[in-house]
Amino acid sequence: MNRTIIDVYALQTVPPSNLNRDDTGSPKTAVYGGVRRARVSSQAWKRAIRLMFADLLDRSQLGERTKRVGESLAARIQALDSSLTAEAASALATDVFVTGGLAKLDKKKGEVKDVESGYLLFLSHRQLDNLAAAALEAHRAGTALDKARFKALVDTEHSVDIAMFGRMVADMTDINVDAACQVSHAISVHAVDNEFDYFTAVDDRKADAAETGAGMIGTVEFNSSTLYRYATVDVDALHRTLGDAAATRAAVEAFLTAFARSMPTGKQNTFAHRTLPDAVLVRLRDSQPINLVGAFETAIGETHAVGRIEQAAAALARHTVAVETAYGERPVASWVTQVGEKTAVLADLGKAVSFGELVTGVGEQVSVALGQPA
Template identity: 45%
Template sequence: MSLFLEFHLIQNFAPSNLNRDDTGAPKDALFGGQRRARVSSQCFKRAVRLSTSEHELVPAAHRGVRTKKLKELLVQRLSTRPVEEAAAKVEAVLAGAGLKVKDDGKTEYLLFLGEGELAALASLIDQHWDEVTLSVEKKSKKDAKAGASADLGKKVKVLLDGGKAVDVALFGRMLADLPAVNQDAACQVAHAISTHRVEREFDYFTAVDDKGDDDETGAGMIGQVEFNSATFYRYAVLDLRKLLANLQNDRELTLAAVQAFTVALARAVPSGKQNSFAAHNPPEFIGVFLRRAAPMNLANAFERAVAPRRDESLSAQSVRALADYEAKLAAVYGSAQDQRLTLDLSGQWPQGRSSAQPTLQALAEATRALAAQALPAQEG
């Protein structure tokens, strides 16, 4: 039976520019025939990863790093070895595994690797140090890169198993040169969209020169920045069985990942233009639903845009619309075994439709317990 853990959030942001397009304007999209504010899924995924690290929700050993500086990171881990020699050997071993390093010392594209994988790679190179040295002495530099690591290439590929990195398991990865170590994501994240129609606004700003002379009365700098304010619907879904498989059937780590993800998703706020707007606004509503049939994105609750009212907030209206639409959809496509947890500051989610939680920590612990109940111990 399928096991999908869904996250539905209603979150109102003060004036901000959290996620910009190529012109510097806040991203948007047409939905239901109306212009909506938008924050991309990739933007929120990064915010989740940063939140996980900032709040130390997952031990460093079970986190990943996205970088082109793999060579530099491995050389740092080989600190007891001569730097230049270590750099040459690291490059040789990586080339033998199919990961090319450019002249600037960086890989050709961003790699997403677990801390465990980095440690294992450094240990492998250290253990086979003399073997690589022998090949380098016998061959030209060009041939050495291919030959020095020929015997180690297969071992490198075996080590690249995700390293039980929670963020790699959640969001997956694709290594173009090593398709065998690609990992399908256990988590899908939708683009966040506003529940209502949004118009862009413009902030015209000036800056005064603190050291200006008396006759310099004008601004030292003039500019403008676009922004908006919106109540967003955010959606993410975890395939619990896939997450368990990606974490090498480590059930306890999987449950810890679920709890950490619940907190990180709620605390995740994109960093775009925050020095200018400081839009640090937590969600008004978080719903965690365990689906046993199929996941259901509830964005169509807002296909008809919520309209502003003088007597009620957009957030409250959005939560009520979400509850109504979820009830309608669940009656047709849901399962009698579906379970719901909610953290509702709006007071609009119907009583009796879920297990209400008083705090984010309580919600995270209840979500972990829900996942534990759904994933029997023998599957770990």
Template identity: 45%
Template sequence: MPLTEPRTYIDVHILQTVPPANLNRDDQGNPKEAYFGGVRRSRVSSQAWKRATRIHFTERIPEQDLATRTRRISSTLTERISAITDLDDEASARLAGALLKPLKISGGKREGDTAYLFFYGRRQLDDVAALVRDRAAELAALEDKELAAEIEKLPVQEKFSSGHPMDVALFGRMVADLPALNVDAATQVAHALSTHPVELEFDYFTAVDDETQKGQETGAGMIGTIGFNSATLYRFASVSLHQLLHNLADGEAAVTAVEEFVTSFARSMPTGYGNAFAHRTLPSLVAVVARTDQPVNLVSAFEEPVMAASGIAAASARRLAREYANATRAWGDTPSFTALCHTFDDSVDTAKLLDETFAEPVAFPELLAGLRTHLTDTVGRAAR
């Protein structure tokens, strides 16, 4: 579907409180941070949460329907060819190299590796391997020059340029050596920021050597420190439905991709030091807003940091609601769809303000069902 179709952006706003943790390390091993509104904030990079989202996909979607990102595409293609032909590993590797050569992807330092990570669908690679399945022995017998000439006739590039899996369609792909293989991302993910100032803390730990303790020796077997902080994070992402339609060329698949992204973005968590901190939580608020104008990140609600001595999550939710109301009123925007899921007590002002500003709260499965219905109708109208 061409990008001239009506535009629809699905904005996802999340508030999530995380206990002491080190979700996403910097080059010093400490939690990433950023200055915003004149104070130091906790930060989790967009790359970290995109990867967490992709990993969550694998818990819900068959692996073969997803993509992988690797330097080792040549060895993986070799395995595919070996599995579907009678060729040995050496001959399969030669065919794999010949198939990938037209893509002009630079080689890496290690033999067989590419110079950078290549993001492709597993089914796409199967389709490339299938191009030589019926002629494998014949092609393997050719000299290098004749083999290259025969491979040039095969639609290798076309296999990587169509039939994209959901995650490539969502997150995009850039291939510097061959721009024709680029896929424009349908998803933007912001760096998560704490709504309030955060101080870096350190956990000083010791590890006991069990065997030396038996001999009543004193002292630790190991000592060290781990940097950590705790924060209520504002998280934001936006999905362009029209770009997804272009990337997938299938309305139902695009709607499903949005639903899966919202699910996994809300439920995923980066795993840094997960065993040490057991930091996994669920959001206290998820708001989904479908717009036809542009994505709108509401982080400006927290440019003045929340300074509440307690109830930071609730104070942050009220700030978010007021920012959304102000932005909608000032700019005259009318979202085409709004849905809200939150865990704030109905007896306090926070819940009332959220309900009046966004929408009546629903359980997360109902939010997803309502979003699917709205997007299905949107795609149906665009197709008429």
């Protein structure tokens, strides 16, 4: 096989927190290795990563995911031609998405302002800009944007976030985009028991000192954990979608940065849980992705002598060597960023560098793999 696969592994400790809630407000969990683990869903962390992309990439490289497609397109149409009223721009946008088959008019209501799609629709800013220009051009020519033209415009100039995380359009499957990136659910390397914080809030306008009691009482559920995180990026698939080596490298570097530095924001004001990973390991492979979660199938236990991070780092190092030796999976290149002595054992798995050097090193290897100068 001749592929370019980037596997990213991280160990990250978070304090008491509720990063990702279920339908009852409890921190999400999962049973793995026969014990209950803390869990942060891949969807929650992918959302955090995608939001951080806005700080790392130009707006033109990104997209937006919304049901309010008519509103978004109408604003672009009116920006191109300020002589159009808001109602006229909205009517043009409605025609575009109804003709394209991604929105429907409510026949009982007749005309619909700011038409919505039936589900979240993921389009790049460039695709929306191109649709706006094409719709305006057709309007000035006294025609309408046809469906073939619509499909062509929404299936080219994909954004980085669409290329990374994919797009599924049930009503027009031929414009679907396969995700180049897969993100696993983060799980704790140890067993957890959720806890409850009983809190009270005082009413500031209680003037009578004799009036006792809280203005509000409640509970917040939380846990704390050392998380194992994993994601993989198929560089070849990413390049096929983006169509440009420089854009592919920029996308990979942005993803690595956001993977390490992003954090789901559930109950963030309550717990101030933002941490950075204790260790990040990146393996560049030419065969297939390999999730090393088996290192933690036996949950890390409690000892007074060795903390969880140190135990987790040692387990990950042992399992990595064992799996790669057994299957002859020698990585093309490997980088490690680790904090302090507790994760020092991981430094033997690759080139020990600062995180900035790791991102740049991976980016250079991506350029080489795509036939570009580093």
